[in-house]
Amino acid sequence: MGSATSELPSQRTPLADAAETGLKIVVVGGFGVGKTTLVRSVSEIRPLNTEEVMTQAGQGVDETAGVERKTTTTVAFDFGRISLNQRMVLYLFGAPGQERFWFLWDRLFSGTLGAVVLVDTRRMQDSWYAIDRLEHHKTPFVVAVNRFDEDERRFSLDEIRQALSLGDHVPMVDCDARVRSSGKEVLITLVDHLYSLALSREGTS
Amino acid sequence: MTRKPVDIGDPDRLYTVTGGRSEADDSFDLVTLIVSECEPTPGMQSEHARILELCRHPAALVEISAELKLPITVVRILLGDLHAMGRVSARHPRAARSVAALPETALLQEVLHGLRNL
Numbered sequence: 001m002g003s004a005t006s007e008l009p010s011q012r013t014p015l016a017d018a019a020e021t022g023l024k025i026v027v028v029g030g031f032g033v034g035k036t037t038l039v040r041s042v043s044e045i046r047p048l049n050t051e052e053v054m055t056q057a058g059q060g061v062d063e064t065a066g067v068e069r070k071t072t073t074t075v076a077f078d079f080g081r082i083s084l085n086q087r088m089v090l091y092l093f094g095a096p097g098q099e100r101f102w103f104l105w106d107r108l109f110s111g112t113l114g115a116v117v118l119v120d121t122r123r124m125q126d127s128w129y130a131i132d133r134l135e136h137h138k139t140p141f142v143v144a145v146n147r148f149d150e151d152e153r154r155f156s157l158d159e160i161r162q163a164l165s166l167g168d169h170v171p172m173v174d175c176d177a178r179v180r181s182s183g184k185e186v187l188i189t190l191v192d193h194l195y196s197l198a199l200s201r202e203g204t205s
Numbered sequence: 206m207t208r209k210p211v212d213i214g215d216p217d218r219l220y221t222v223t224g225g226r227s228e229a230d231d232s233f234d235l236v237t238l239i240v241s242e243c244e245p246t247p248g249m250q251s252e253h254a255r256i257l258e259l260c261r262h263p264a265a266l267v268e269i270s271a272e273l274k275l276p277i278t279v280v281r282i283l284l285g286d287l288h289a290m291g292r293v294s295a296r297h298p299r300a301a302r303s304v305a306a307l308p309e310t311a312l313l314q315e316v317l318h319g320l321r322n323l
Contacts, residue, residue, distance in 0.1 A: 021296070021299060024235065053278065081265075082323065091236050108277065110234075113313075191316050194313050198308075
């Protein structure tokens with residue numbers, strides 16, 4: 001994670017004054033899978049880091065104590081930016097896949113174009129929950145397998161598709177999150193997929 | 206995560222910044238672009254002044270949050286105040302005429318085009 005980058009002196013690169021539309025794509029995946037690396041490789045700014053806090057009344061557990069307990073949920077995430085043209089700017093969010101994060105999904109990521117699930121083949125179980133939640137939120141996604149080091153037990157995409165119980169309709173792509181052209185290809189795979197989905201919707205309406 | 210600006214010792218600071226409020230106006234999306242409509246004035250709340258400086262050029266809510274090191278909710282509250290006073294304008298996602306009129310496929314084609322040109 002590149003969390004410390006926000007401590008550097010700020011050298012902001014402002015958006016074009018004509019910028020009028022912000023768009024969102026979310027990269028989800030387990031800890032250390034390379035989300036920040038992917039964001040950094042395609043972003044026009046160094047990734048920034050921020051957080052959301054949410055205070056909730058505690059539920060059930062301590063009722064006998066007669067004290068209403070509150071829990072504070074803090075979710076940190078980082079993001080980068082791609083100016084697509086003078087008017088449109090795409091924000092790319094690297095988001096932790098852990099459970100508490102999904103409580104904040106609607107508040108943070110409603111209206112997201114789509115998501116990339118970044119998978120590390122040594123810890124595929126980290127991806128199951130993310131995939132389940134994205135399906136629950138009806139967010140279209142692609143699965144990108146980060147081959148960032150010498151992966152001795154190199155599973156094929158088909159094997160990974162089986163391991164993740166992914167339907168054939170979910171595109172999969174190999175990538176090296178450190179490489180800009182590879183990160184770019186992942187995003188194009190996602191938007192191509194979104195385009196096909198939109199095309200079939202417009203065809204039936 | 207090593208950076209926890211808000212958690213360091215002083216949660217009360219958040220309430221000071223927002224005048225005690227913790228419920229935000231959700232009409233500001235993370236990627237709503239904010240543009241200043243005036244210059245900061247002397248005596249203005251410092252967070253308001255910083256937002257006005259940051260948004261001389263458009264900046265997304267999430268960028269303001271990162272630069273000010275304040276949580277999203279707090280920035281939503283601050284922006285709600287500034288917007289109500291007419292000191293900033295907001296360009297909401299997909300509200301722009303050039304985008305709202307587009308079918309989804311045309312919007313995505315523009316995104317694809319932009320990505321391929323990277």
